[in-house]
Amino acid sequence: MKVVMFLVSLILFVGGLAAFGYAFDVAPEFHVPVFAGGIIAVSLSLALPFHLLERLD
Template sequence: MKIIVFLVSLAIFIAGMYLMGSAFYVPGWEAAVFLGGILASSIGLAIPVHVLKRIDG
């Protein structure tokens, strides 16, 4: 179970990094896409830090 949650959080983190990088190529929506990348990266880091330590097994 921990491995699946870790892989999902890793995918969310990498997607956030991709969003932050591709924000420069979206005319008119740069700030929104970059903010979405920051939020996705934050969620991707918050899952292992706050959720995985509470899962036993």
């Protein structure tokens, strides 16, 4: 189960960083939502292992 959590966190982290990078390449009305989505994805990628892994052991 720890491997699955690691992969989910890794995908969220890399996807969030990609959203940061592509935020200003999309249409102007989507700059803020894409960047905010990146912030949320990176936050979730760090929060999930800290809060869920201690309960899954």
